[in-house]
Amino acid sequence: MGIEIRGINKFFGDFVALEDINLSIPSGQLTALLGPSGGGKSTLLRIIAGLESSDSGTVEIEGVDTTNVPAQKRNVGFVFQHYAAFKHMTVAKNIAFGLEIRKRPKQEVKDRVQELLKLVHLEQWSDRLPSQLSGGQRQRMALARALAIEPSVLLLDEPFGALDAKVRKELRDWLRRLHDEVHVTTVFVTHDQEEALEVSDSLVVINEGRIEQIGSPDDLYDRPASDFVLSFLGPVTRLGDHLIRPHDIEISRYEQAATATGKISRWTRVGFEIRLEVTPDDTLHPDPIQVVVTRAEATALGLHDGDQVWLRPQAGVEPVRG
Amino acid sequence: MTTEIQPAPGATRKRRVRSATSLTRSSGIGLGLAVTWFSLLVLIPLALVVIQSADGGWQTFRDTLTNSQTAAALRLTVTQALIVTLVNVVFGTLIAWVLVRDHFWGKRILEVIIDIPFALPTIVAGLVLLSLYGPDSPIGINVANTERSVFLALLFVTLPFVVRTVEPVLLELDPEVEEAAASLGASRFTTLRRILLPALAPAITAGAALSFARGISEYGSLVLLSGNLPNKTEVASVRILTYIENGNEAAAASVAVLLLGVALIAIILLQVLTSVVSKRA
Numbered sequence: 001m002g003i004e005i006r007g008i009n010k011f012f013g014d015f016v017a018l019e020d021i022n023l024s025i026p027s028g029q030l031t032a033l034l035g036p037s038g039g040g041k042s043t044l045l046r047i048i049a050g051l052e053s054s055d056s057g058t059v060e061i062e063g064v065d066t067t068n069v070p071a072q073k074r075n076v077g078f079v080f081q082h083y084a085a086f087k088h089m090t091v092a093k094n095i096a097f098g099l100e101i102r103k104r105p106k107q108e109v110k111d112r113v114q115e116l117l118k119l120v121h122l123e124q125w126s127d128r129l130p131s132q133l134s135g136g137q138r139q140r141m142a143l144a145r146a147l148a149i150e151p152s153v154l155l156l157d158e159p160f161g162a163l164d165a166k167v168r169k170e171l172r173d174w175l176r177r178l179h180d181e182v183h184v185t186t187v188f189v190t191h192d193q194e195e196a197l198e199v200s201d202s203l204v205v206i207n208e209g210r211i212e213q214i215g216s217p218d219d220l221y222d223r224p225a226s227d228f229v230l231s232f233l234g235p236v237t238r239l240g241d242h243l244i245r246p247h248d249i250e251i252s253r254y255e256q257a258a259t260a261t262g263k264i265s266r267w268t269r270v271g272f273e274i275r276l277e278v279t280p281d282d283t284l285h286p287d288p289i290q291v292v293v294t295r296a297e298a299t300a301l302g303l304h305d306g307d308q309v310w311l312r313p314q315a316g317v318e319p320v321r322g
Numbered sequence: 323m324t325t326e327i328q329p330a331p332g333a334t335r336k337r338r339v340r341s342a343t344s345l346t347r348s349s350g351i352g353l354g355l356a357v358t359w360f361s362l363l364v365l366i367p368l369a370l371v372v373i374q375s376a377d378g379g380w381q382t383f384r385d386t387l388t389n390s391q392t393a394a395a396l397r398l399t400v401t402q403a404l405i406v407t408l409v410n411v412v413f414g415t416l417i418a419w420v421l422v423r424d425h426f427w428g429k430r431i432l433e434v435i436i437d438i439p440f441a442l443p444t445i446v447a448g449l450v451l452l453s454l455y456g457p458d459s460p461i462g463i464n465v466a467n468t469e470r471s472v473f474l475a476l477l478f479v480t481l482p483f484v485v486r487t488v489e490p491v492l493l494e495l496d497p498e499v500e501e502a503a504a505s506l507g508a509s510r511f512t513t514l515r516r517i518l519l520p521a522l523a524p525a526i527t528a529g530a531a532l533s534f535a536r537g538i539s540e541y542g543s544l545v546l547l548s549g550n551l552p553n554k555t556e557v558a559s560v561r562i563l564t565y566i567e568n569g570n571e572a573a574a575a576s577v578a579v580l581l582l583g584v585a586l587i588a589i590i591l592l593q594v595l596t597s598v599v600s601k602r603a
Contacts, residue, residue, distance in 0.1 A: 074505075077505070078501070080501070082496065086502075098506035146506075
């Protein structure tokens, strides 16, 4: 059940937006479609919603083939990056829209709107116009509006993309809690790997119209299927013949069995962490190696800018073949 | 990446607390200039017309307007202007929609052509219409000396108004809003009625008001084609000219004042209509 996507292809002229996408999204989970801009993830989301049609392939939502069902009849909640608020309607009217169209009894609509206003913490804003709300509030309104129709799936297209960093962080925590309460099958598109890792139950990495990897946040972070996934989920550096995350490197001032040795050539402190660049003595691998240590570690090891250091992968870390 | 520090929303928000009457020196001068300008050009001439119409007393005013030829001219003017405005509301909105939402070859050229009826000297417009729809019509349509000639001339000169007022508003409308309505289950018609029209209503009203005002005041474009036949194709502005030519300035002013009143009522009615449409959504 959930969402079954089979053999989806989509072209915009000569441009291949999606190529043979097969994906199974389980019911009740929060799934992130993660990838760089222009990679096709939003197109896929819009195809699931019926806002865009695929050139081939099928979409099944909760066991029903919806490939040829128009957006109006799919019962899908969609949240847009730029809110898509109905500007001339109050917050309450915006939320009630889907229910009024379904000709639900007035009292039922009113009760449901109250319930949703409470869920998204906008009770005292119900009579305001969207233009009187902040970005975060507008997006919560849009979410309540999408949830009002009790959608079989909730789709969010870069929902926090237009918000500033602090509000974005608040909203993503809140979305996670909300999903734990409501349990509707949710798919959200993001290009922010931190957001995807933090919020989702499972991740689908999409690049250049193809699925790179599907898995839990731990799977993807610890066992990336490709260099692309590895480098997209966080910073990587080359140590010897392998790619490795800068914080997975063990650094020492004393000679030991090491993959590389060299001098600390750059020292940048960002808050609690220190980002080092080590220029290897090995002339065959002249590219500097990035290493991240905490400030406490640096103090304990007695590291200083310009020191000779020995580097190797930390115990238990499997570096990816380069 | 997401840890960059940005000011919290609201931190930079300023609230303007200022009483309605407190003016700074510069805005005071600005307001004074605006009022003087407005008075010289609009208020004083209008007031003079009203005074002039009262010159001959209530009797002249009533006699002028009950004169069967004048009454017929006024009726024709207002009816045709109303019909033309209605047509413009529908087709103007449609043309604006096509110009904004569709992409086709020659769109730029069409954009320019739309303004021609507005930019053309009205008498030239009249000449164009006469050669196309007059007795020597190359396409075999002769509407000269009929009511339809008035309708056609008004339609020609008022074409750009609704198009040009609706276009910028439509450009601002986010297509995502329509997609949001669709995903909530709204049909195209429901989206049009509840989302698009309420958003466009103020612009359509403004265009309609301009179109109607131009319609009841039009002279140049229709005199050639309509033939100015009394009780048949003579419009109010021609009637005013006739009164002036006959030296009956009070009567001319009376017709003018009535047109002024009609325009005012039309604008108020349209405003009310807009707020009703917006609220009903």
